[in-house]
Amino acid sequence: DAKTTQPPSMDCAEGRAANLPCNHSTISGNEYVYWYRQIHSQGPQYIIHGLKNNETNEMASLIITEDRKSSTLILPHATLRDTAVYYCIVRVGPIYNQGGKLIFGQGTELSVKP
Amino acid sequence: EAQVTQNPRYLITVTGKKLTVTCSQNMNHEYMSWYRQDPGLGLRQIYYSMNVEVTDKGDVPEGYKVSRKEKRNFPLILESPSPNQTSLYFCASSLVQGDQPQHFGDGTRLSIL
Numbered sequence: 094d095a096k097t098t099q100p101p102s103m104d105c106a107e108g109r110a111a112n113l114p115c116n117h118s119t120i121s122g123n124e125y126v127y128w129y130r131q132i133h134s135q136g137p138q139y140i141i142h143g144l145k146n147n148e149t150n151e152m153a154s155l156i157i158t159e160d161r162k163s164s165t166l167i168l169p170h171a172t173l174r175d176t177a178v179y180y181c182i183v184r185v186g187p188i189y190n191q192g193g194k195l196i197f198g199q200g201t202e203l204s205v206k207p
Numbered sequence: 208e209a210q211v212t213q214n215p216r217y218l219i220t221v222t223g224k225k226l227t228v229t230c231s232q233n234m235n236h237e238y239m240s241w242y243r244q245d246p247g248l249g250l251r252q253i254y255y256s257m258n259v260e261v262t263d264k265g266d267v268p269e270g271y272k273v274s275r276k277e278k279r280n281f282p283l284i285l286e287s288p289s290p291n292q293t294s295l296y297f298c299a300s301s302l303v304q305g306d307q308p309q310h311f312g313d314g315t316r317l318s319i320l
Contacts, residue, residue: 125306136211136297136311137250144306186306188238192265193301194252195309 097181102202105175111168113201115181118162123185126157128166129197130177137180137197140166144186171205178202209234213298213312220288221320228283228315230298236310237303239281240265241273243294244314250297256281257303288319 098116105111117126127142141148141155143164148155154167168175180200184190211232220226230239240255242265252265256275270292272284281300285292295316301309 127308129308134295134314134316136313137299139308139310142306142308188301188303188309189257192252192255192263193238193240193257193309194255194265195250195299197250199249 097183097198099179099181099198099201101199102204104204104206105168105171107173107205107207108170111166111171111175111203111205113166113168113179113181113203114163115166116163117181117183120161120183121185124183125186126155126164127182127184127195128153128155129180129182129195130175131180131200132174132177137195140179171203173205173207176203176205209310211298211300211310211312213296213315215315216313217316219318219320222289223287226285226288226317228285228296228298228317230281230283230300230312231279232281232298232300232310233279234300234310235278236300237278238301238309239275240299240309241271241281241283242297242299243267244297245294253283253296285317288317290319293317293319 128140129137157164178200237258241253242250254273256262298312299309
């Protein structure tokens, strides 16, 4: 699976959009970009994923550049409860590949401040 | 509600006393997996299962056993726990096909004294 690079930490004001970047320059054509977050020792929570098109759900939006070498997770109106470590993970879709293992890097620690 | 349920959430026990951490999912997922999370080491996969009666080792399987007798359950067994197994454990599940995400339980914090 492709390696990802994320900034170690970011701050965001409550109510503002949080834009979390991820670089994945070695991504392969069949690899998806998945975003998870972990709120202080709770289980990782799935947020969103995409292959090449931009995606939106009730939690966030995912913007993937045309060359697919980077992406941005957007939390449109960050709240204090969005304070967490955010992980960008690149892997092929089907679980039977590599035992389904998710490789969580260091992630970005997002602090939402009042 | 779709969920992955782990029990217990917290356990303090002593070296050598066998313990089982249960994991159950209600989403009819074929795939289930166990991870442990340690400071500075991130999440590491212990064992996984692609379906009933099919299990395989992850990256750190030593000292652990699993079984998959039913689709919904995937217990993690520590036959003779040792202090280096003190950790935060997560169970995850997913469909096998397609690109669907994995869903995680709330975690089990084990302390082995």
